[in-house]
């Protein structure tokens with residue numbers, strides 16, 4: 589049995605020896621949810637050229653000043669997408685938002701600040717000045733600037749940048765193949781007190797949103813042979829194995845003996861945490877095996893704290909750039925953790941009259957599933973530590 593921080597340190601040390609996942613190219617329409625395996629530097633600035641920020645008129649300020657009340661004759665129209673000829677001396681062009689500024693023009697005045705008489709544009713106010721309403725090339729970013737770094741998980745925010753840079757395909761990490769295996773005779777059709785199997789759905793959904801390709805298996809008996817068959821099959825198919833249930837000290841808790849029979853070696857067995865004390869992590873050759881408790885709440889919390897972190901490490905994902913940052917707020921509850929147990933409490937974060945509050949979500953124990961839907965994350969209270977109502981604390985938001 590190890591302390592929580594020691595378990596995390598053992599896993600982190602083990603990850604040092606595990607290579608990052610292989611990479612592949614995907615089209616950008618398929619790239620959301622994947623993790624970039626390359627840096628993206630700008631090959632093209634944005635704006636690409638000097639463009640107009642307004643619908644209006646482009647001219648040279650000095651020409652307008654010279655023309656005075658006569659105004660400047662309109663000599664053409666420029667729309668977005670046009671490559672305009674240079675501006676002639678003493679004339680103006682009408683120009684639309686986003687259109688390229690013609691060479692020689694140094695100012696755009698918005699249409700509503702002008703009047704047109706006799707084919708001439710006049711200013712309603714003397715507000716023309718050099719650079720007015722011109723968005724300069726490279727104002728947002730220049731050629732060569734770093735746009736996205738390797739390790740970035742991609743979502744809708746990143747795709748316009750990739751498209752702008754003319755990327756049709758990007759290099760991303762391959763999705764790890766995971767088998768999630770539940771076990772227990774209570775899930776069999778013939779069980780006299782049958783239960784609904786919940787954890788493979790819960791875990792598969794969680795890990796799919798982390799980019800994994802997940803296959804679910806349920807061994808619906810308490811037979812060691814049946815479990816061996818399923819786990820053997822999973823070890824052939826998957827890069828990572830996740831089991832849930834059957835790891836405590838009951839007579840039908842066969843997961844660990846079967847894995848040992850298959851040659852798995854223990855990284856740690858049981859962690860001084862609540863919930864999730866029975867969690868055990870093994871290595872089967874190069875493959876990691878996360879043995880999670882059967883109680884659904886405990887399985888979910890262990891998967892959040894250990895498996896999600898592991899998967900993110902496998903793709904070099906930059907935690908600080910993604911959605912896993914701690915959220916600070918004032919605790920509305922007090923809690924004391926036993927001297928040898930690190931506690932993870934389901935909490936909800938709310939903003940109330942400018943205060944960020946962290947509230948305890950009522951829960952009866954590690955088998956609870958309702959509390960997960962009421963909570964937005966977890967507060968960690970380290971072994972022997974306490975939290976007083978009114979103190980600031982940090983919430984680990986759920987990875988969803």
Ligand SMILES: Nc1nc2c(c(=O)[nH]1)N[C@H]1C(S)=C(S)[C@@H](COP(=O)(O)OP(=O)(O)OC[C@H]3O[C@@H](n4cnc5c(N)ncnc54)[C@H](O)[C@@H]3O)O[C@H]1N2
Nearest residue numbers: 770784785786787788833834835836841865881882883886
């Ligand atoms: N004598 C002891 N008993 C228990 C200990 C202990 O230290 N000594 N630890 C307790 C803790 S903490 C937990 S957590 C559970 C975990 O035990 P297992 O991982 O072996 O889980 P099971 O016994 O198979 O199941 C426990 C509970 O969860 C339900 N379950 C299991 N799998 C699923 C699933 N896929 N979907 C829905 N529900 C599932 C199962 O039906 C049981 O009700 O052990 C304590 N006992």
Ligand code: MOO
Nearest residue numbers: 863864865886954
């Ligand atoms: O820790 Mo168990 O995971 O309490 O139910």
